[in-house]
Structures are given as structure tokens and as C-alpha cells.
Amino acid sequence: MSQTSMTSSAAMNLEKLQQCYTENELLVVRNLIHSDLDCGAFIVYLTILVDEKRLNEQIIRKINLDLSANKDKRHIQKTILQTLYSLGDVQVLTDMNEIASHVADANFVIFMDGHSEGYAMSLPGYETRAIGEPQLELNVRGPREGFSDDLQINLGMIFRRMKSSNLKAKMVQLGQESQTKVMILYLANVVDNDVLRELMRRIEAIKIKTLVDSTQIEELIQDSTFSPFPQILDTERPDRVVTAVNRGKIVIMMDGSPNALIAPSTFFEILHPSEDLYERFYFANLMRAIRLVTLFISLMGPSLYIALTTFHLEMIPTPLMMTFLSAKAGIPFPTFIEAIIMELSFEVLREASLRLPRVVGQSVSIVGALIIGEAAVQSGIVSRPMVIVVAMTGIASFTVPSFSTGISFRILRFPLMVLAANQGIFGVSVGLFLIIYHLCSLRSCGVLFLDPLGSDKWKNVLKEIFLFPVKFRKVSSRQNVKLGDSLKRPTKYLSGKEWD
Known part of the structure; x- marks a missing residue:
């Protein structure tokens, strides 16, 4: 008899579970x-x-x-079962492995003599974080609820807002040791079935011992x-x-993580926050235009300044050029x-402000930036225009709605600065x-990241970039997107193993 099989003896089943x-x-x-009865x-x-x-x-x-x-x-035994049901x-x-897994998932299990199975019931009693406002996606208008760390609470917030029977939920367990619950949600009459099959295949191919956060899933299934x-x-x-x-x-969605992953995602969807839908369309479009400008500034602000002041002074108006040259005088670098x-x-000040307690973090970051910037200018280490350029670049980077995308532009800013210092505008153009x-x-x-750019339907491009009034917004019954070659010839890896 295998170690995981059950017997009709409650004591033996209990002993096997205790060994786990x-x-x-x-x-x-x-x-x-009671001990005076002839059964256990x-x-x-x-x-x-x-x-x-x-x-x-x-109970x-x-x-x-x-x-x-x-x-x-x-x-x-019959009375106990009737009461339990x-x-x-x-x-x-x-199976004893299933019983051990259920016990670890806030279940209690009952063993009885004469029954070669266990009876489990969920009765969670651990504390979870209460529902509060989102920490990174704040808005002025619209709902204020944010996900918590409990999967059941998060699912309840979604199904409370969407009562359609077409909303499907599939659960998988990931992590050999953690056995973490992961839920996949989609609308059956709208979702692209090819994308759904590809995504499910990638998720089921994940081999990992312990799943801690949804970031791990994101990294393992991305293209x-x-x-x-x-x-x-x-x-x-x-x-x-x-x-x-x-x-x-x-x-x-993953149990234990307040962040839900949305796939497939495009570049413009990442740039548009949910608050756009709760504002008047003309104001939302103004904010989208400003966001695109600040996106360009956060990526190329310092590199353009380096290129113009180092290689292309003739492109700067004379009064402004004289201001730059006078500010640059005496700077040793x-x-x-x-x-x-x-x-x-x-970047150091930004990182320090995140690690400091909230009570003093904001004050320290603001005061530190003012003091360090002014001291650097007074001591002749940097010029005032450079302080202005870096400050504007840093502020512009905060307008990117997605924190992860903002980090990407912060990283790419440095190689563009190197290219600008070596080749001027030509180097910046090559980098861009x-x-x-x-x-x-x-x-x-499998869906193009810049979709719908390049589409033969110009209306799709306009609808993705600009926000139209509500009565002109239409959602198709199924996505009209063509999957890329990644579905036909997958070459990505999960934990060192190639896609099947």
C-alpha cells in the first residue's frame, strides 16, 4: 500500500498526515x-x-x-457526516497529499473509522488587509476601491461590478511548494480564443518552487x-x-498579491490611466496629449540638452546660448x-524617499533636492540650466501612469545621454x-505591442490614441487582431525549459 493511500482506520490515516x-x-x-465509544x-x-x-x-x-x-x-459516523454536510x-x-494540501489551505479535515477518505471543509481565520485606496493608481473621480491581498475579496469586487454569466473564471495552482492559487478571468463572448489558449499554455508551463508575487508570473509568460x-x-x-x-x-489574479495582470496589453493602454474614462472627453484628450509630451521629455530631455550644448550651439537662439555659456563658466566638468x-x-533621492517612513519621506526628499541642488550650483559643480533640465525630466517621468513603464524610460535615459555625448543629435536619433x-x-x-499602429483602419488608431464621447465608443464582439509569429514558432523560455 502506498504512503499516500487511505485506509479504513482513522488512527492510521492520522499517523500518515502527521508524518507530512x-x-x-x-x-x-x-x-x-468520547473514549468509551468503540470507534474513532x-x-x-x-x-x-x-x-x-x-x-x-x-462545528x-x-x-x-x-x-x-x-x-x-x-x-x-453517519450522524457526524449529516451534521457536517x-x-x-x-x-x-x-489521497493523503491532497489532504495535506487542503490542511495548508485553511481547511480542517475529519478522519473516521470505517471510512477510507477524509472530509475537508474550509474555515479560514487568518487576518487579511482591508480594502483601501490604490497606492499607485490614485484618481480624482471614479471608484476608490483597490485590491487587497486576498484573492476571494478581489474576485468579489470584480463579480460585484460585472454580473454577466459570460464572465469565466479558471483556477490553476502554481508553485511546487507554495501551491498558490491563480485565477484567470475573461469574457467568453469577447475574448480572442487563440490568445486565451496561448496564455493558458504559458501559465501551465510555469515550473517554479515558490510563487510569491504576480511579478514572477509576468516575467515567466512575457514574450x-x-x-x-x-x-x-x-x-x-x-x-x-x-x-x-x-x-x-x-x-x-493571484492569491496574496494586490496586483492583477492584464494581457495582452499594448503601449497606448499602458499610457492611458483609468481616470481618463471618468473625465469629460476633451479634458481627457488634453491630458493624453500632455502625457505624450512629458513622455518625450522624460526620455530625451537630458540627452537633447547635452547634444545641443556640446555639438550644436548654432541651433540654440543667441540670447539663450549666451545664458547657457555664462552659466557654464567656471564649471569644471x-x-x-x-x-x-x-x-x-x-535617483538616489527618489529611492531614499521610498524607503523612509511616510511621515518624513516626502519632506526629506523635497528638502534634500532643494539643498543638494542649490549647494551643487553654489559650489560650481553643476550649472543652473542643468538643474532645471534634470528637475523637469524627473517631474515629467511621474506623469507616466504605469510605474514599471516609468522605470523603463528612466533606464533608457542613460544610454541616450551616452550617445548624445559622443555623437550629438545623430547619436540621439540612432538611439531613438x-x-x-x-x-x-x-x-x-502574440499581439503587436504597438497595436493598432500600422493597422489599415485609421479609425482604430484614432480610437486608441484619443478618447471619444461615450455614445461614439463601441466595443467589438471579438478582438480583430492578428496574432504574431510567436504563436507559431514560440522560442521563449520558462525556468530554463523551452516552450512545448
Whole structure:
């Protein structure tokens, strides 16, 4: 008989389960039947996961009352089962590994003599973070709810907003040791079935011991591992998830993570926050235009300044050029070194403000930036125009709605500065061309990352970039996108293994 098979002896089944939890003092075993009776029944659970108060008052107390009312010893097990089924959903398990997994998932299990199976019921009692506002995706208008760390609560927020029977939910467990629950949501009458099959194949191919956060899933299923750009959008807003599902997207949610993944995602979807949908369309379009300008500034601001002041002074108006030259007088470093010093100082201050307590973090970052910037100018290390350029670049980077995308532009800013210091505008143009070329080659679950740019339907391009009034917005019944070659010739890797 195998180690995982069940017997008709409750004591032997209990001994096998205890072997799975050796040296674990959190495992609790309680006898449901008095010792004077000729049968055994045990209830087993992990004390930190199960709500012991409800277990004692609602489950065990009810079983004892029913057993006291029924004096017939031949029907003890039957009475326990009848009571258990009347109290909730009971799962019948015949494998010891399944029982051990259920115990670790906030279930209690009952073993009884004469039954070669265990009876499990979920009764979670651990604390979870309450529903609050999103930390990174704040808005002025619209819903204020943000996802918590509990998957059931997050699913409830979505299904409360969307009551369609077409909303499907599939669960998979990832992580050999963690056995983490991952839920895939999609709208059956809108989703592209080819994209859904490809995404499910990638998720099921994940081989990992412990799954801690949804970031691991994102990295393992994305098309290009070494791209600086995130190809899958993450969000902590239920309303954004509902909007994405209505557009034919697939949402991946994980137990223990407040961030949901939306796939496939495009470049323009990442640039447009959910707040655009809650504002008047003309104001939302103004903000989108400003966001595109600040995106260009955050990427190329320092590199353009380096190129113009180092190689192309003739392109600067004379009064402005004289201002730059007078500010530059007495500075011992070239413009490129100035920019590197200020950019690194800004990044250090930004990182320090994230690590400091909230009470003092904002004050320290603002005061530190003012003091360091002014001291650097007064001591003649950097010029005032450089401080202005770096400050404007840093502020512009905060207008990018996606935190991960903002990090990408912060990283790419440095190689563009190197190219500008060596080749001027020509080097910046080459760097920008390579970035655009890379974006054109990127795919998100087989869908072009720059979709719908390049589409033969110009209306699709306008609808993706600009926001039209509500009565002119239409959502197609199914995505009209063509999957790329990545579906036919997959070459990406998961944990060192090639896609099947």
C-alpha cells in the first residue's frame, strides 16, 4: 500500500498526515468521540489558519449536540457526516497529499473509522488587509476601491461590478511548494480564443518552487524577457480590470498579491490611466496629449540638452546660448558629467524617499533636492540650466501612469545621454530609432505591442490614441487582431525549459 493511500482506520490515516507535518507544532489533532465509544473520529487543522472560535462554537459544538441526541452507537459516523454536510461545503478526499494540501489551505479535515477518505471543509481565520485606496493608481473621480491581498475579496469586487454569466473564471495552482492559487478571468463572448489558449499554455508551463508575487508570473509568460518595457499591464484597480475584460482582455489574479495582470496589453493602454474614462472627453484628450509630451521629455530631455550644448550651439537662439555659456563658466566638468551627477543624485533621492517612513519621506526628499541642488550650483559643480533640465525630466517621468513603464524610460535615459555625448543629435536619433524599432518588434501574448499602429483602419488608431464621447465608443464582439509569429514558432523560455 502506498504512503499516500487511505485506509479504513482513522488512527492510521492520522499517523500518515502527521508524518507530512513532522516537527510542526501548529498541527492540532482533536478527538470528536468520547473514549468509551468503540470507534474513532479525529479533526485535524493548523491552528494559525483556521478560525478556532467558529470551529468550536459552530462545528464541534453542533456535532456533539447531534451525537448526544443520537444514542445509537451504530450511526455515529453517519450522524457526524449529516451534521457536517448541513454546515457547509464538504470535500471528500482520498489521497493523503491532497489532504495535506487542503490542511495548508485553511481547511480542517475529519478522519473516521470505517471510512477510507477524509472530509475537508474550509474555515479560514487568518487576518487579511482591508480594502483601501490604490497606492499607485490614485484618481480624482471614479471608484476608490483597490485590491487587497486576498484573492476571494478581489474576485468579489470584480463579480460585484460585472454580473454577466459570460464572465469565466479558471483556477490553476502554481508553485511546487507554495501551491498558490491563480485565477484567470475573461469574457467568453469577447475574448480572442487563440490568445486565451496561448496564455493558458504559458501559465501551465510555469515550473517554479515558490510563487510569491504576480511579478514572477509576468516575467515567466512575457514574450521578451530582456526588454526594458513591461509587456503585460499590472493594476490594483477593480474598475480597470472590468474595463479590460470588456475589451476582450484576459486578467490574471493571484492569491496574496494586490496586483492583477492584464494581457495582452499594448503601449497606448499602458499610457492611458483609468481616470481618463471618468473625465469629460476633451479634458481627457488634453491630458493624453500632455502625457505624450512629458513622455518625450522624460526620455530625451537630458540627452537633447547635452547634444545641443556640446555639438550644436548654432541651433540654440543667441540670447539663450549666451545664458547657457555664462552659466557654464567656471564649471569644471563637461555637460555629460554634469548630467550624470544630477541624474544619479535624483535617483538616489527618489529611492531614499521610498524607503523612509511616510511621515518624513516626502519632506526629506523635497528638502534634500532643494539643498543638494542649490549647494551643487553654489559650489560650481553643476550649472543652473542643468538643474532645471534634470528637475523637469524627473517631474515629467511621474506623469507616466504605469510605474514599471516609468522605470523603463528612466533606464533608457542613460544610454541616450551616452550617445548624445559622443555623437550629438545623430547619436540621439540612432538611439531613438533603436527604441522605436524594438517597440515595433515587441509582442504581448502574440499581439503587436504597438497595436493598432500600422493597422489599415485609421479609425482604430484614432480610437486608441484619443478618447471619444461615450455614445461614439463601441466595443467589438471579438478582438480583430492578428496574432504574431510567436504563436507559431514560440522560442521563449520558462525556468530554463523551452516552450512545448
